[in-house]
Amino acid sequence: MSRIPTRVLSLGAALLLPLALASCGSDEEPDAGTDGTTEPLVIEVTVADGSIDPKGDRIQVGVGQEIVFDITADEAGELHAHTTEELTLDYPAGESEQTMVVDQPGVVEVESHDIDQIIVQLQVS
Amino acid sequence: MGVILPGLVPGPLPMHGIGGAKDLPISPELAISGAVAALTISFIVLALAWRTPRYDAATDGRPAPAALSTLVTSTGWSVAMRVLGLVVFGYAAFAAVLGEDLLTNPFFGMFYVWLWVGLVFFSAVLGPVWKAISPARTINLLFARISGSDPDEGLFRYPAWLGHWPAALGLYAFVWLELVYPYSTELGPVRLWCAAYVAVMLLGGALFGNDFYENADPFEVYSTLIGKLSPWIVREGRLHVISPLANLNTVVPRAGLVGVVAVLFGSTAFDSFKESAPWVRFVQTNSFIGENDLGLVADNLALLTFCVGVAVVLSVGSMLTGVHPGQSRLEMPRQLAHSVVPIILGYIVAHYLSYWFEVGQDTLIKASDPLTTGADYLGTGDWSVNYWLSYHPTLLANIKVIAVVLGHVVGVIAAHDRAVRLLPPRHHLTGQLGMLVAMVFFTAGGLYLLFAA
Numbered sequence: 001m002s003r004i005p006t007r008v009l010s011l012g013a014a015l016l017l018p019l020a021l022a023s024c025g026s027d028e029e030p031d032a033g034t035d036g037t038t039e040p041l042v043i044e045v046t047v048a049d050g051s052i053d054p055k056g057d058r059i060q061v062g063v064g065q066e067i068v069f070d071i072t073a074d075e076a077g078e079l080h081a082h083t084t085e086e087l088t089l090d091y092p093a094g095e096s097e098q099t100m101v102v103d104q105p106g107v108v109e110v111e112s113h114d115i116d117q118i119i120v121q122l123q124v125s
Numbered sequence: 126m127g128v129i130l131p132g133l134v135p136g137p138l139p140m141h142g143i144g145g146a147k148d149l150p151i152s153p154e155l156a157i158s159g160a161v162a163a164l165t166i167s168f169i170v171l172a173l174a175w176r177t178p179r180y181d182a183a184t185d186g187r188p189a190p191a192a193l194s195t196l197v198t199s200t201g202w203s204v205a206m207r208v209l210g211l212v213v214f215g216y217a218a219f220a221a222v223l224g225e226d227l228l229t230n231p232f233f234g235m236f237y238v239w240l241w242v243g244l245v246f247f248s249a250v251l252g253p254v255w256k257a258i259s260p261a262r263t264i265n266l267l268f269a270r271i272s273g274s275d276p277d278e279g280l281f282r283y284p285a286w287l288g289h290w291p292a293a294l295g296l297y298a299f300v301w302l303e304l305v306y307p308y309s310t311e312l313g314p315v316r317l318w319c320a321a322y323v324a325v326m327l328l329g330g331a332l333f334g335n336d337f338y339e340n341a342d343p344f345e346v347y348s349t350l351i352g353k354l355s356p357w358i359v360r361e362g363r364l365h366v367i368s369p370l371a372n373l374n375t376v377v378p379r380a381g382l383v384g385v386v387a388v389l390f391g392s393t394a395f396d397s398f399k400e401s402a403p404w405v406r407f408v409q410t411n412s413f414i415g416e417n418d419l420g421l422v423a424d425n426l427a428l429l430t431f432c433v434g435v436a437v438v439l440s441v442g443s444m445l446t447g448v449h450p451g452q453s454r455l456e457m458p459r460q461l462a463h464s465v466v467p468i469i470l471g472y473i474v475a476h477y478l479s480y481w482f483e484v485g486q487d488t489l490i491k492a493s494d495p496l497t498t499g500a501d502y503l504g505t506g507d508w509s510v511n512y513w514l515s516y517h518p519t520l521l522a523n524i525k526v527i528a529v530v531l532g533h534v535v536g537v538i539a540a541h542d543r544a545v546r547l548l549p550p551r552h553h554l555t556g557q558l559g560m561l562v563a564m565v566f567f568t569a570g571g572l573y574l575l576f577a578a
Contacts, residue, residue, distance in 0.1 A: 057407035084145035084512070089204045106146030107400075107578075118405055125149055125518060 027091045040066035040099070043120060047073035047091075052112055057119045063105055067122065069098045079119065142309055143233050144484040146515070147400060151169050151522040159526040163533040163568045167561055170537050174554060178546040180539075182358060182375045185229065186367030189357075203257065207266070210258030221319065222496035226312035229497050233310055234488025236319070237303060242481040244344060245473050255348035261326035262338050262345075265283030268331070279334035288340060288380030292328075293388050295343030297321070297432065300392035304399065305424045325385035327393040344401055346385055349377065350466055354535075376463035378456075383436055386462045389469050390434030390567065394477055399424060399432070417476035435567070439465060442563025449549050461560055464540035471532020472571050475525035479514045488508045525575055533568040537561065549565075566573040 041061050046053045061067055069079065071091045079102055081087040089098040102108055108122040188194065196202055213235075220232040248254045256262070262276075269276035297320070299359045322343075329337035331372070338345050353376050354369045376382070398404055404427075408420050436458075443457040486508075495504040514521055540560050548556045 055409040058402035082145050084510075086145065089517065103144075104146060104335060104512055105149055106145045106515055107149060116411060121400075121405065123149060125145070125480050 005035050017052070018120045034098060038062055038065050040068045042068045042070055045069050045071045045079075046071075047075065047077060047112075047115070049073065049074070050115060051117055052117055054117050056121065058123055060100065061124050062123050063124055064101060064103055067102070069100075071096050071098060074077055077112060077114050080111050080113055081122075127271075141494070142303060142443050143176070143228060144235060144487075146236075146329070146538055148479055148515075148521060148525075149518045149577055150289045151525060151572075151575045153576055155522055156565075156572045159530050159572045160565075160569045163530050164565055166451060166530075166534050167537045170534075170541055171554065171557065171561065173198055174541060174547060176550075176553065178542050180368060180371040180374045180542050182367060182420075183360075184478050186356070186358070186365050189364040189366050197364050198359065198362060203288075205255040210260050211263050214260035216416070216492070216495065219489075220310065220492075221316045224312070224495050225497045227309060227497055229491055229494070230312060231492040231495055232312070233315065234484060234491060236315060237371045238481055240344070241299070241303070242473070243485065244348050245351050245477075247347040247482065249354050251356040252355045253345075253349040253352035255342070255345045256338070257355045258464065259342065259345055261323060261330065261342060262335065264327060265324075265330035265338075266336070268327075276330070276336070277335045278503055279330065279332045281333055281335065282338040283340055285303045286380055288382070289346055289385050290381035292343045292346035293381050293384030295325075295341070296347065296385060296388045296392075299343060299394075300388065301425075301428065304392065304396055305421070305428055307421065309457070316494035335559055337506070340379065347389065350385065351470055353463070354364045354467060354470055364413040369380075372534065372544070373463055373466065373535075374542070376466070378459040380459070380460045380515035383439060385481060386430050386465045387436035387439065388470065390465060390472065392428065392513060393472050394571065394574055395428045395431040397578045399427065401578045403577065412437040442559040442561075445559030446544075446548060447552035448556075450546075457547075461540055461543055464536045464543065464560070464564070465567070467531075467535035467539065468567055468571075469531045469532070471528045471530070474528035474532075475571070475575060478524065479521060482514055483510055484511055515518050526572065529568060529571050529575070533564060536564055540564065 011029060035108055038110055041052075041059070043059065069089065069091075072095050073091055073093055076090070077090045079089040079091065079098065081089065081102075082098075084104055086101055102122065102124045105125050108124060109118055110120050110122060111118045217232055217235045220230055224230040224232060244255060247356065266276045302314070302318050303309055306314065326338070326342055329341055336563070339349070340346070353373045355372065356366050356369055356374075358365050358367050360370055410415055410424050414420055414423055440458040443461040444454045446454070446457065448454055448457075487510050489503075489509050490505050490510065493501045493503040495502070541557060544557045544560070545553050
């Protein structure tokens with residue numbers, strides 16, 4: 001009777017093992033192959049009447065891939081990207097392009113503090 | 126652009142806390158594998174079910190090495206722990222009162238990372254840490270020594286019906302501050318929260334003695350609950366090493382335990398949920414919310430719904446059973462709440478491991494310059510954070526799922542053991558099904574949030 005919990009635990013381990021192996025099999029550690037060889041990702045941003053479009057889209061991006069914000073704004077402002085070291089991109093009124101690169105995998109929120117809105121969530125992997 | 130009046134929320138979404146990038150979501154395959162593993166193991170436990178309770182903290186385990194036992198039960202050790210707690214508290218207060226209202230102030234990291242997450246990890250490994258280092262207990266002890274009274278005794282006896290409810294409320298106040306309140310990274314509000322906490326704790330200690338801390342100190346209740354998953358217990362004055370499952374059995378089913386468990390699990394789930402793309406888009410694009418400036422209300426309602434939802438699922442799941450004549454079904458949720466604690470720990474590991482590891486290091490670096498004067502008191506000022514975990518997202522994702530599934534397995538075993546202890550023999554298996562469904566729901570929900578966030 002006292003071996004039943006041990007049996008359960010070893011069965012549990014037997015079940016977790018294929019789980020671990022399966023996920024190891026599809027390993028995609030980010031490597032240096034993505035930067036420099038991929039095209040920059042362009043995100044169109046429109047700032048008008050106190051609101052910004054997009055309104056929180058989740059966008060896939062590669063580690064080290066150049067991200068270009070194609071901004072059309074009716075007023076000057078700032079983009080804040082919550083990378084490990086917060087990044088601030090100033091933009092003028094009118095049309096402009098602001099670029100940034102993320103070197104670390106993770107989800108980075110880009111928001112505007114003046115308008116208090118999340119613009120995009122960059123899924124960097 | 127208009128004037129922002131103090132106290133009014135300037136926009137639809139509160140700005141979030143400290144720390145930079147968040148973890149990547151886990152892959153759908155991994156989430157599904159995890160859920161399948163959890164489900165399968167649950168039914169295996171049920172099928173191989175033992176019929177007599179086997180985790181007894183009074184007899185399980187063996188004594189720890191004598192040297193360790195003597196050290197840990199000595200007066201010197203408890204004094205050292207009290208001093209440690211007071212020193213760190215003093216340093217944090219120093220940074221909070223005299224430091225700048227900037228994100229470089231280490232007070233935020235000490236509060237949101239070292240305390241809120243660090244306490245959980247240290248308690249899981251070492252036992253009830255907060256009870257040993259709590260500054261409130263120490264100050265209460267000092268006042269008692271000075272006035273010549275007994276710190277264990279207050280003016281009144283702590284009422285049993287109140288139980289852990291004040292702690293549940295305190296924990297809710299913390300998660301509300303961290304996750305919903307728009308100014309959670311401004312010095313004034315956080316400092317005020319801490320001052321109120323200390324005031325309430327000292328008043329409670331004076332009124333009810335040390336029983337107040339055991340019942341109503343949110344951090345002590347949290348730390349002691351998680352500490353039940355550690356292998357340490359003091360029996361007959363000696364340190365013993367026992368099975369975490371036996372230790373978990375010693376959770377006292379006081380009033381409000383369900384509330385505590387519900388707030389801890391619900392808030393972690395909400396933290397994941399509020400960063401998910403669907404929620405962010407919903408709150409920012411919904412016209413009703415936009416026109417009436419209801420973003421903050423939406424977050425408040427969501428947090429409340431998650432916490433109340435967990436309480437409801439736990440209560441219903443545990444009550445769907447036959448009982449002994451004279452045994453009340455209403456007792457069941459409180460008697461089974463302890464089995465959710467491993468699930469909570471698994472989910473805290475999954476959600477906060479990289480946050481604790483990385484922002485925790487960052488806080489240690491910032492702690493060297495608490496007043497932002499360019500000083501380097503601790504010598505850590507020029508260290509740099511090691512982001513190794515973030516650079517290995519697949520490993521991190523695996524760790525998350527294994528933690529959640531492991532928490533679920535331990536929870537199911539604990540619930541089963543309690544069921545055979547409590548329920549009439551003919552309901553031993555069928556009486557557990559409701560609880561099993563509830564736990565699978567929690568685990569699958571947790572895995573889904575890790576995938577969708």
